[in-house]
Amino acid sequence: MEYLRTSLGFVPVSPYLDKRQATQSGVPVVREYRACYTNYREAISQMSATSSVMFLEGMAAK
Known part of the structure; x- marks a missing residue:
C-alpha cells in the first residue's frame, strides 16, 4: 500500500x-486530506x- 501526502x-x-494517478499500478493508495476556511487570500480557521481515503485502481475520479 502506498501513502501519498x-x-x-x-x-x-x-x-x-x-x-x-497512482504511482504504482495495482497498488492501493491511501491519500490524506485536511481543509480550512479561507477569505480567498489566507487561512482564517x-x-x-x-x-484518509483509499483509492483502488480503476475507481479514482475521472
Missing part, C-alpha cells in the same frame, strides 16, 4: 476532485482533522 496549496473550488 502532498500539499495542494490553495484550492478555492468545491468539491475538490483529486485526479492524480484551524486545520480540520485528517480524513
